[in-house]
Amino acid sequence: MAVTQTAWSTRKEFEEVYQELYSNDWKKQKHALGRISVWKSRIPRLPTGIENTAALIGAMLEHRTEMTAGPMDGELNQKLRNLYGLALIRFVNDITEERKVKCPIRNNLMSIAKKLNLPQWLVVLRHNATHRELPSLDMITDAVECSLKYLKEHCWEKQLNCDNPDFYQHSPKYFRRTLIEYQQKQFMVLQMSAASKSNKRNKNMVLESLDKTLRITGLSPVILSVLLEEGYLISNVEQLKALDINPDDLLSQNGLWLPENLVTFWMPFLQVVHRLNFTPVLATHLMDCVCSDDFTPLTARLIAGWLMTILFNAHQANQMKFDKDLLYDKPCTMPWQTLIEQAIKVPKAYTLNLVLWMLNEQNDNLMDLQRNNLQDLITIYLAQDSSFENCLSKDKTKQNENNIKFHTVEEILQLQSPKKDNSSFLPKSWHISTDAIDWRKCPLGCIPQENLTYTNLEFLDEDYEPSLKKKRKMPESNQNGQTEYSLQTDNSEGLEIL
Incomplete structure (x- = not known):
């Protein structure tokens, strides 16, 4: 079974490019042209219809870009007519050239265009653009729209509906049948110590058929479910x-x-x-x-x-x-x-x-x-x-x-938690310093190498009671008339001067 090489990976990709090209959104059309450029890098030559569709739509996008850039002048008008004319001449030549090759009898373009259902006025326009004067911009844009319509009907839609309809419409059924055939051939090859050339050839034909199926359908959810x-x-x-x-x-x-x-x-x-x-x-x-x-x-x-x-x-x-x-x-x-x-x-x-x-x-x-x-x-x-x-x-x-022993979170917490001893338990607090430190050089409320974690200063002596309540700062005046701050708790009798 012969396999036709295509530039698109799946049938879905081909459909998406077709829909983008024939949409009225210039951004989608530009994106489709980019994907066609990728196709060109995959195989030596794309089908004639795809090449000409890309050339005609590319000319239309160039026309749109020039019109948004500024007003139309004589130089721009001539540039666009040349661009459109080149694309149209190539389109008519490519479409009719295939018929010339197939028919050994010499036919003129008019008779060939009639057999191909190609509007004859496009052939006349192509002749004038080649040997005489380029048509007006309005006429040539009408010719481009007519050419794109022809390509849509005779290239893109024909490609979408080509070959065996059962192959496309019932691809899961075809894929399942091909998988069964693959299994049969593979069992025959593996069971024979020296597989014959015919069995290997038959298996290769099945693989080519699977390759062609997957190129068109891709690994869609339906195909994956069958597999x-x-x-x-x-x-x-x-x-x-x-x-x-x-x-x-x-x-x-x-x-x-x-x-x-x-x-x-x-x-x-x-x-x-x-x-x-x-x-x-x-x-x-x-x-x-x-x-x-x-x-x-x-x-x-x-x-x-x-x-x-x-x-x-x-x-x-x-x-x-x-x-x-x-x-x-x-x-x-x-x-x-x-x-x-x-x-x-x-x-x-x-x-x-x-x-x-x-x-x-x-x-x-x-x-x-x-x-x-x-x-x-x-x-x-x-x-x-x-x-x-x-x-x-x-x-x-x-x-x-x-041989690592693993513990649960509860076990780890139990191992890390200290034994409860109320007599030795004291919260982190401030204590009276006996070191020889010049406290005048220290900012108020900060102790060297101590991270302050309280919003209010607190002081605890050795007779700390857990019922200690809220602390507050109490301003006082010393003998020199300077204000000093002390800390006082609600249940303490004495004040400590800072």
Whole structure:
């Protein structure tokens, strides 16, 4: 089956550019032209209709920019007519050139335009613009609008409705059928010690079909739901046994890693997904499923295992560690921060152990203190529940390595709280100083190397009583007529001079 290379990643992307180009919003049109420029960098040549649509709308946007900059003059009028005329001449030439190549009999442009349902007055305008004088600005803008309408009907809408309608309208059904065909061919290849060339060729044809499907549909929610149905990427009991995998052993063993033969079975398909840059989308959706409680234990185990496999291989590829046994041969940008935040919101055995692995491997996403604190909290959380066995069989947790004893918050508070002894308990307070200090050099209310934590000055002697009430400052005059301040409590008899 032949595969047509397209510049757009998905059908949705093509539709979005089409809608933006034919909107009345010049900002959206400008954004669409930028996306078409990206398309040009992906393949040597874009379809004729897309190239000419971009040229015509680009001329219209240039016209709008010039009109907002200032009034129209003769020089500007000539500049816009040349710009429009060049785009129109190229449009008519490109549309009719394809027909000239297909028809060996020599035909003039008029007859070709008639067969293509192209307005003949556009051919006349193109001839005048090429060999005579450029039309007026009003006439040439009318011709641009007519050309864009023609391109909309015969290029964009035709592309949207091309090929097999069942392929687009019922893509989940087609995708499911193609996945079944892939599984059949892959079983035949794996079961035969020396797979025939015909079987490999048939499998490659199926992979090409899957590639074409995903290029158009993308990993949409509908496609992802089909992929994660039981019997496809999430193997059922019969399929696991066919691959010599015991489901009970898979559930009972420690670790999130999947059996090697199961990963090998789906490796070609996952490589297609990775080549189309859909691996981050698949990983995010798998994390959503891991956080959910709507699956059977076997399904949940397989989903977590596939997520662990994808994350591990993506990390290896990002570290430029390429090996024939690894899934991916090129790096990709994974949403590590999003995956970590997504997992810690739902504390479960699978999610928390996935977070532990990501924290150990991804050292650049969090600061060291944050990462260490989060690792310790998750390890404590897992240690408090006997059902949370260590799921990372290749990397034991710190608890098992160092035999650390963990305490609850209540236990820590109880250990830190002192024994109650009313006789020795005194609150932090001021005391009479016996040191030789020149207090005149100290500001009022401040003691060297003492942090003031009170709004009012307070004084306590050795006979402090807990019933001490509010303190207040009392001004007095000394023998020299100077005012001094003292502190007095409501139940004290004497005053201390500061």
